[in-house]
Every structure is written in C-alpha cells, then in structure tokens.
Amino acid sequence: xxxxxxxxxxxxxxxxxxxxxxxxxxxxxxxxxxxxxxxxxxxxxxxxxxxxxxxxxxxxxxxxxxxxxxxxxxxxxxxxxxxxxxxxxxxxxxxxxxxxxxxxxxxxxxxxxxxxxxxxxxxxxxxxxxxxxxxxxxxxxxxxxxxxxxxxxxxxxxxxxxxxxxxxxxxxxxxxxxxxxxxxxxxxxxxxxxxxxxxxxxxxxxxxxxxxxxxxxxxxxxxxxxxxxxxxxxxxxxxx
Numbered sequence: 113x114x115x116x117x118x119x120x121x122x123x124x125x126x127x128x129x130x131x132x133x134x135x136x137x138x139x140x141x142x143x144x145x146x147x148x149x150x151x152x153x154x155x156x157x158x159x160x161x162x163x164x165x166x167x168x169x170x171x172x173x174x175x176x177x178x179x180x181x182x183x184x185x186x187x188x189x190x191x192x193x194x195x196x197x198x199x200x201x202x203x204x205x206x207x208x209x210x211x212x213x214x215x216x217x218x219x220x221x222x223x224x225x226x227x228x229x230x231x232x233x234x235x236x237x238x239x240x241x242x243x244x245x246x247x248x249x250x251x252x253x254x255x256x257x258x259x260x261x262x263x264x265x266x267x268x269x270x271x272x273x274x275x276x277x278x279x280x281x282x283x284x285x286x287x288x289x290x291x292x293x294x295x296x297x298x299x300x301x302x303x304x305x306x307x308x309x310x311x312x313x314x315x316x317x318x319x320x321x322x323x324x325x326x327x328x329x330x331x332x333x334x335x336x337x338x339x340x341x342x343x344x345x346x347x348x349x350x351x352x
Contacts, residue, residue, distance in 0.1 A: 117229060120151075124230050127151050128237060136331070137267050140241040141274040144234045148202050151230055152294040175305055176228075177220045187217065190261070190268040194238055195219065197275040202231040203301035205311040222305045242267050245331055266328025 127147040187195070187208070199206040204223030211218050221228035242264055249255065249263050285291035286299035305311060 120226050120229050124151055124233050137241050137271045138274055140238055141271045145278050149294060175223055175308055177222050190264045193268050193272050194235060197272055198235045199231050200279050200302055201275055203227045203298035204231045205305045222309050223301060263328035270329050
C-alpha cells in the first residue's frame with residue numbers, strides 16, 4: 113500500500129488541532145494520544161474502504177528505519193525522555209546513530225513509515241509546547257541557564273508520567289486481549305520492532321535539579337480540566 117507522506121502530515125496536524133486548545137504540556141500529551149488514536153482509526157478505516165484490508169493489515173516487512181530531521185551533537189536529556197516515549201506511543205521504537213557527513217547524531221524511528229512520521233511530528237509538537245511554557249517562565253524574572261534546563265526537565269517529567277501511564281494501559285489491554293484494536297496493534301508493533309531490530313536501551317543516572325524543576329512540574333500540570341494520572345516518573349532510558 114503506497115504512503116502519501118504529505119497527506120499523513122496534513123491529517124495528523126488536523127487531528128491534533130481537533131484535540132482542542134492546549135494549556136500545558138500535560139494536556140499536550142493527552143492531545144497527542146488522541147491524535148495518534150484518531151490517525152490510526154482514520155488510516156485503517158480508509159484502508160478497509162479502499163482495499164478491503166483488515167485492521168491489522170501490516171506485516172513485519174512494513175517495519176523500516178526512517179531517519180528524522182532532528183540532528184544534534186548532543187541531545188538534551190529532557191528531549192531524550194520524550195523521544196523514547198513518543199516513539200512507543202505511536203507504535204515505534206527509536207535509536208540514535210552518528211552521521212559522519214553531518215558530524216552529528218540523528219534519530220532513526222523504527223516502525224511503519226506512517227507511524228514514524230506521526231511520531232516525529234508529535235515530538236516536534238511536544239518540544240514546542242515545553243519551549244513555549246519555558247518562555248513564560250523566563251519572562252517572570254532573570255533565569256540562569258541551569259534554571260531553564262531544570263524547568264524544561266520538570267515540565268517533561270509531567271508529560272512523561274502521562275505517556276508512561278498511556279503505554280501501561282496499552283500493554284495491560286494487550287495482555288488481556290481487550291480494548292481498542294488500534295491500541296492493541298500498537299503493542300504488537302512494538303514487540304515486532306524489538307525482535308526485528310534488537311532494540312535495547314541503557315540507563316542514565318539523573319543529575320540533581322534545583323527549584324526550576326519543581327516549578328516546571330507545577331506549570332506542566334496546567335490550567336483547566338486534566339485527567340488524573342498516577343504512576344512513576346522515573347528516569348528514562350537513553351539512546352545509544
């Protein structure tokens with residue numbers, strides 16, 4: 113089945129916009145989940161209508177490694193925390209590879225082309241949300257570079273807890289074989305990807321953080337209605 117990348121980009125942006133106005137990174141994570149779910153349903157329904165394909169009409173052969181546009185010599189830890197989680201939210205995994213030509217690391221999304229593209233767009237969206245909130249924090253007074261880093265780390269921790277809970281719900285439903293077929297398929301894809309590409313993550317010891325971290329967490333809880341989320345916000349794996 114051919115993939116129209118521009119059509120996917122347009123669709124994902126539209127679905128994300130349909131998720132409503134976002135007042136915080138936490139709500140951004142919820143919006144990202146809704147957009148991902150709607151996109152899966154939209155794509156699958158379209159495939160069924162056009163080709164009579166079943167909902168799980170992907171195969172291991174559809175799993176590829178797609179390089180992202182993001183290239184950095186050193187990826188900030190707060191972005192690394194988002195990268196792995198966003199990949200999994202969209203039924204992907206991710207790894208980082210050194211590019212000799214650019215003399216920088218680049219991300220490689222592992223999954224179907226459509227899932228990889230949606231994951232990259234979601235990552236850009238969430239980074240933008242965190243940076244926008246950081247600008248508001250910075251406008252409140254003179255901030256050191258470390259305070260700004262701590263703020264972004266705290267805000268990202270709030271997003272991470274939300275996405276971790278979503279992933280946990282997906283895996284629980286998959287183990288019980290209950291729930292939305294699209295969500296179950298996400299877990300099946302992640303399992304197939306890990307087996308095919310031998311994906312492994314190491315661990316990174318977190319550094320001590322200052323007052324900016326707590327402020328970032330508080331700010332990320334946002335304004336307005338938010339879903340109650342419980343779970344660990346422990347350190348994420350790092351890419352290597």
